[in-house]
Amino acid sequence: MAVVAAAVPPTTVCFIGSKFHLCSCMMFRRWNNIELGERRLSSLNLVGWRQRTNLICAVGKDAEKSFKQMVEVDRLIDLLRDTDDKELRKVVAENIFAFNESFWIRLAARTETCKSEDDKKDYEELAETLMVVVDRLVHKTNESIDSATDVLKAILKPVVEKDEEIPWPPRDPNALTLMQNELNQREQEGQLDEGFLSEVNAQLRQAKEDGDKPGLEAMLQKVYQLYASRVLSKRSYAKKGNKVLKSELFLETLIQAPEAEWNAILIDGLTIGKGDISPEELDGVIKKRVERTLIRTDGGSYQQRVLIEYLKGIQARAEEVVRVLQGKTQ
Template identity: 55%
Template sequence: MSDTEKAFKTTVELDKFIDELRYANEKELPMLVAKNVLAFDTPFWLRLAARADICGSNDEKKDYENLAASIMTVVEKVVRKTEEKIESSTGVLESILEPITQEDEEIIWPPRDLNGIVEMKKVLELKEKKGFLDEGFLSAVTAQIRQARESGDKPGLVAILQKVLQLYAAHILSKRSYAMKDGQVVKAEMFLETIISADEDSWETILRGGLVYGGGDVEPEDLFNVLKKRVERVNMRTESGSYQQRVLLEYLKEIEERAEAVVQAFKTSTI
């Protein structure tokens, strides 16, 4: 497709969107704007201005001016609400990190007192119960991790924020147990739930002791099968593409990768 064809296609799409906005009623317009808030970029405003300039009457031109004003009002409200959510999420995050925050507001990682992690977990679970750990919170934490990685000079902060997401994932995934079926214990499910609820630092020890290679009673294949089922349940019960889905799946993926490494180590040692 040539540049001319691309430009024409873009113009057609913008005109279609502008017409949709023009004919939306007072109730539909705010929802339409909020849903497409990222679409109001420079090309959009230039096309809207061009449409206004070629109007056949002053009344029609006035309609475009009113439309532009209405869009700007909604966009400003959406931006302000987003900023408030980020600010609120930052406050929630600070309260979760408070148990490991020093008097000078510096956070030492890993914490000198491991009880700090336990207290972090308690605060996080309380905040989740009250509904504070929503998509806004998860997106804010994820954004801070990305920023810390990009800066490259805050590895400790990345580890701290990742721990928050791990605690969140462990809490959510532990809410429902699949370890009992028809009155019988499903060993692999119980083993997985033990890993999920444990601190990441103890995963390797648990895996080595629980798998048959290390004297346990869980076959690696059984563990990987229940991990697969848990992933399927997460995909079914969370919104596709949501931060919650992403965080839970990443946590399960970490467990799977750690299990694969342990199994490989056992196999290598027996060769």
């Protein structure tokens, strides 16, 4: 009996901006007439036959080797997914030669076959982080990795004046923008891990105990806010299919906005002000986002605490604005 081998469409990985997508490129094929036993199959009835019969694939040594390699790649991907930020660079360095074309194709394939949007976004974020870490290891092997203290100093540098005083608010109107740009870059490079958040917490606690550095205390709080805004903004829940969820979109607008703009956004967006989102709707989506964050972060971690505090800060501000507006309307 002749053996029919399944034809697999060629696959390419397309990197678009910071996102990557699996693009299956289906090529036109012309099926030749073949004989299977005493039955002759044309291109048309071959398709029908394939729908009714399991294909028998000839698996040679090359196919077996490819399968084993895919299993190894899957194990590495699973390991990377389960590794925390602090250990990720170490794991990548130990497996640096495994990050070849086959690895990225397999990672893209697993991303596209995810059943939930949350899992898909997890894979996309993992891919972005890995690309940055691999790039740093390959092109910057002679540079020492900055410590958490060095990273924090670099982020605060735009707001620190020559005499090392940190005024609040900053005298330079562009200082906060520069600070946010530096934080975003460090986060993209995977440097804002638990060690970094722990360092911010230690410095903040010391500033509160000293009591004579209100500017430093305010800026460290700002670092936490910028970090939380950056991380929470990566995951959007504002669309469900083709439908835009207005309350989720409104919350995401608040998450991305500077704290100084929250009052104006709340007044313009809530029904008690000028908008069409009820306070109850906003409170509901905030609670839902808190639940999602608790599920998707390590219990007791600094990251979990910072993100939850940021969301509860938005919730508290919304309640305060509602109380003020209700007082004016009574």
